[in-house]
Amino acid sequence: MEHTSDFANVSSTLSLSSAASRFRVLLGVTGSVAALKLPLLVSQLLEIPGIDVRVVTTDHATHFYKVAEVPVRVYTDKDEWEMWKTRSDPVLHIELRRWADLLVIAPLDANTLGKIASGICDNLLTCIVRAWDMSRPLLFCPAMNTAMWQHPITARQVATLQSFGYVEIPCISKKLVCGDEGKGAMAEVSTIVDAIQQYLPRPAV
Template sequence: MEPSPCRLPELEAARPHMEARASCPAAAPLVERQFHVLVGVTGSVAALKLPLLVSRLLDIPGLEVAVVTTERAKHFYTPQDVPVTLYSDADEWEMWKRRSDPVLHIDLRKWADLMLVAPLDANTLGKVASGICDNLLTCVIRAWDRSKPLLFCPAMNTAMWEHPITAQQVGQLKAFGYVEIPCVAKKLVCGDQEQGRSHTE
């Protein structure tokens, strides 16, 4: 069960250029740059809407967008339909070969001005609330600079959403300073007409 389309502040789009970076962009020349949005996508059916979400972000002038995906999320969308750079677990290890090499999850947290995790499935919600960082996305979140905004859109079946631990975990993310974009009540993929769909749907 999943929540619907996320409502983001008015920002804009382009592809990031981190692949060739050997260091963080802090030393870049003082030129006007775009606002960097890092989208995290997890293994919820709401990930079907990732191409639409990215397209809408790219319609906003001044935004540059990149995506960090979990392996399970890849089941729900076609990478060719996402017109920005996609990063996954394999990229972390391909980039880092020796001690002086850049660390992707650190470079991404430095690059981004805002992070939007949409959808945030029950599994990743539990990981983030507990501090688990066993993939690229959760490593970025664990290393996140909390002076920057992080928005999350929960997406899961109503039975999972209504479990008592879900409210505790959402509360923990809010205690970290992250901002919830609440799920809405719509017809779910399982057929139920209940709460649980993300604002990205």
């Protein structure tokens, strides 16, 4: 019962409590080693005035970072299933979809790239993407091994996401954690932050 009560409060917060002047950024994080940069990315975003940040993580992504090190609420697949008890309860992936002004998936691993390109929605993050309000921006930051990046299907799947109107923040070349050197590393955190800032509302003149 305590968890259900918590969800009622969370739902209210998502729907109502954020001031209209705050820009709401939802960060999706998937199972690439680049997920270890999530705490830094969140911390840098929180330095920008007027931004509210929440995180949706896949289970595999949590292998690369500690949820306790992320200074905002992190939502998991477990939250989706535990918080919904009866048909009158809000659905978390819909509540988060309504809450967010901008969705950024950083990193987007090869597995989730393939899911999104194919319309698969088998976890909290991919359900949000499948239900996404197409009038709002969605940015994605691919991250994978160079051999995976160079596979012909990758370019096809990236092009599919771009055809939906999603915006790619391109991966970069560097020495990867696995030891390979080449393209496939997630864009630098500063690059992602700069891209997000392009979508912030401009001050009234």
